[in-house]
Every structure is written in C-alpha cells, then in structure tokens.
Amino acid sequence: MKKFELFILSLLFSGVASAQGKQINTKPYPYGNPVITHMYTADAAPKVMPDGRLWMVTSVDHADGGGYATMHAIHAFSTSDMVTWVDHGEILGVEDFDVPEGEDWALWAPDIVYRNGTYFLYVPMRNILADGSKERYIVVAESDRMDQRFTITNHRMEGVERAGLDPSVFIDDDGEAYLYWNQALMGKLKDNMREIDGEMFKLDYGAKNFMEAAWMHKRNGKYYFNYHTKYDGDVSKENPDDQNRTKSHLDYSMGDSPTGPLKHMGPINYELGYNVDNGPKLPGYDYVPWRLTQSNHGAVVEYHGQEYFFYHTSALSSWRLDEFKDKGNWTQRSVCVDYLNYNEDGSVIPVKQTVEGVREIEIEQPFSIALACKKSKMENATIENGAFSVNGTGVVSFKKVDLGTGYYYFEVDLDKPVKEGRIEIRKGGKDGLLMGTLLINEESSVVNNGKVQTFLREARGKNDIYLVVKTEGPETIKFSNPRFFAGSPKEVMD
Structure with missing residues (x-):
C-alpha cells in the first residue's frame, strides 16, 4: 500500500476520530447554504423519486464531534422546490444491527435508488472488531416507502468486500443497473438489486488520482463519473491556494459508456470554500473560514431542466462553534447545493460554490x-x-x-x-x-x-x-x- 493511502487510512480510523466540537452558538444560521441547519449531514445522495419530490439520504455527523467513528445513522430529506427541505428522520441506524459487544460499528456515505415498488438503500459499514481489526463492506436495506425505517435484506454484499465504501448506484436508460464503490471499482447489479452479477472490475476513468466518493450521472448521451481526488498536506492559512500542494478536488471523467473507458477532464468542484463570494471572512484573511477544511463528496441530479451539484462543507460547524471565527470541524459537515452547468461541447463548468444556494422553483403541471x-x-x-x-x-x-x-x-x-x-x-x-x-x-x-x-x-x-x-x-x-x-x-x- 502506498504511503499516501496509509496516511489517509490513519486519519479515517484514528486521529480524525478525536476531533471534538460542541454546538455552542444557537443563533439561526444566516445563509442559504448549507441547506440543512438543525443537524450535521454529509455525503448526500439525491434522487428524484416516484412522488415527484427530490429526495436525498445522508450520513450524519455527531453534534458533539467525535469524528467518523460516531457516524451511526442514515437520514432522509425531501424537497419540492429546492429550497424548503422536509426532515423525514432516521431510516437506518447502528441499532438496526446486532453489534457484538466490544466492537465499534459506523455507517458512512450511503446511496438510494427506487425500482418497481421498492426503495433500495446501500450503506457502507466501517467496523472495528473486538481484536482491533477493521472490516469494510456494503449492506443493502429495503422499504416500500422513503419516509419509514428500512429493513436490512443483505447484511454483506459479496464481491464488494475490497474497499467496500461509498457505494453509488446508476441505472442506465437500457434498464441495466451498476454499482460503483471505492478504489474505482464497479460491478453490474442483478435484477434483485441486492447482489453483484459476475465479477467486480476496475473502471478506467483515465487518471490515477481516485481516492473515494464515486458518482455516475448521464446527460445528452454522455456519462460523467465524479470522485474525490487524492490530496496531501493541510491547507495553509497564509497560502490556501498553494500550487505545490495536491488539492482536495472533486474531479470528473466523461465518455460513452458507464463501464468505461472514460477521459479524465479535471475538476467539477474545487476545494471547499474556494472563491466563495459574499460569505463571512476568516478574521484577518480574505476567504471564508471553511476554506481551511478538506472533505469533499459530490453528487449530481437533474430536476426540471436544471442540474444540481450536492456536496458538503464545514460552514455550519464554523458558525455553530464560534460564529465563523475559525474553520469549524471537517468531521462536522453539512450538505450544500449549487448549480451544475455545461459548455456547448458537454464538458462541465466547475461548480461555483455559494453561501446563497439555489433559487426556489415552482412546478405547475399535472403529476x-x-x-x-x-x-x-x-x-x-x-x-x-x-x-x-x-x-x-x-x-x-x-x-x-x-x-x-x-x-x-x-x-x-x-x-x-x-x-x-x-x-x-x-x-x-x-x-x-x-x-x-x-x-x-x-x-x-x-x-x-x-x-x-x-x-x-x-x-x-x-x-x-x-x-x-x-x-x-x-x-x-x-x-x-x-x-x-x-x-x-x-x-x-x-
């Protein structure tokens, strides 16, 4: 395993878990982004569901800090206008699992999809066993409604054990369903949506900088695969845009097939807080406080003619901890939504991150x-x-x-x-x-x-x-x- 990968794993499983941060400031959050402000949400997976609403499922960061080890729930939200979000509560939690005594289980970045009367929830497990060893795999849970608790139907997907994190489901226009997960691995899903059909394989995305957070979408016949890039070093307070530091971007690749090969195209979302206008400034500096944090996870959804990009920042954490006087905790994240637009040739215009968020929409047509x-x-x-x-x-x-x-x-x-x-x-x-x-x-x-x-x-x-x-x-x-x-x-x- 490369030195960089060992460094990231050490952050995930040890040092980051010690981060703490209680919500001291209880004043209303003053901006439109993030979109959920009564709790910490991360890793949003947005999908339009059969009720015509845009839904998202998220992982949950603990209000008192504690890092990735305290992520114990999956939450569901929906909107009809892209601005007003309804909280439908927890749909799966660590208490739904028979966790052996002495083990530490966590639920990380999920995805959701609907097919023929059933909602399928894919949840990556990060388990520390009693002997100190670690397991990572994907669980499938199902429900006939989005707003009620899901039931686990596959406790461990076979064939995805290798780096089984950050699952992402994509159903193509021909009806074929695919699952993507970490290390740029993927496989075709069986009709039951609970199992991989055949062997997994590595997606050729045209680069070698994949770290995590796979997501596939399609537009005008082209396939777009976005992901969190490998990065190194802390963001310098004096020089956050240091050209010698490998950045924590979300990159994308595009091509003519969901199974590749794809051409690497560059950033779809720059580092958190990059060139954010109209926002609060870190005291003494000309950028927003959360510019100093690094955690990127993106998803794309089209809703009534406009594509939207979902990601998360530490903006709410920075506000709740000390009213924007510092960067906030990068393990207390909150979902943001901004527009995703394209050039005439189909290439992506990198997302412009905002504190305002997107505008309210009104849909007036028959269901x-x-x-x-x-x-x-x-x-x-x-x-x-x-x-x-x-x-x-x-x-x-x-x-x-x-x-x-x-x-x-x-x-x-x-x-x-x-x-x-x-x-x-x-x-x-x-x-x-x-x-x-x-x-x-x-x-x-x-x-x-x-x-x-x-x-x-x-x-x-x-x-x-x-x-x-x-x-x-x-x-x-x-x-x-x-x-x-x-x-x-x-x-x-x-």
Missing part, C-alpha cells in the same frame, strides 16, 4: 399523463379490451405528448408477462432518444402489483412518444394504462 389507446398509432400491435397486445416486436406511438419541464417515471399495467422482454420509451421516433426501458420477465405480473416502472432521463418538452416493444421469440406481451408520472411533486403525507 401524471396517461397515454390514451384511442390516440395511438400501432405497428404489429393490436388493442383488445383496452390492452395493447404485441407478438415479438411492435411499436405503439402517440403524437405531441407535452412532458413540460420533466417527467421522471413511466409505467404500464402488465396484463400478460413474457419470459423475457422490454418496452423502450423513446421520443422523436422509434429509433429516437431512449429515455428509459421497462424490463419484463415472468415475475413482473406479481411484483409491484403488476405495475412495471422505469426511471426516465430527458423526458421533457413536447414530443412524439414511441413505445418500442421487444420480446425474445414469438411470445405475446399484453399491457395497459401506459403513463408518465412524477411530473410534479406531491405534498408530504403522514
């Missing part, structure tokens, strides 16, 4: 759009009793469907399953942009009450919609009630 049978055009398809029937391959299309600022899921009621089949949701033509894919098998008629669903990308604007149906062999598939949904956020329900 769902049903595609009526009587308005359809068919190729090798028929309608019987309100259900479409396709033998082999066929196309059902609908003219001028207005998807507004965005719809995030599509579903059908499956009247007759097939051994293996798919329905591709495309816009502009039967060979047009693939927005998502419904994967169908023999169990699809009973899973999720027979509703087959998929997440969508770039499903916005007025388009001709094409449902391209494909089955293996001459099997006949029947489905009804095709519709787009999650086009506007539902109110939070008790």
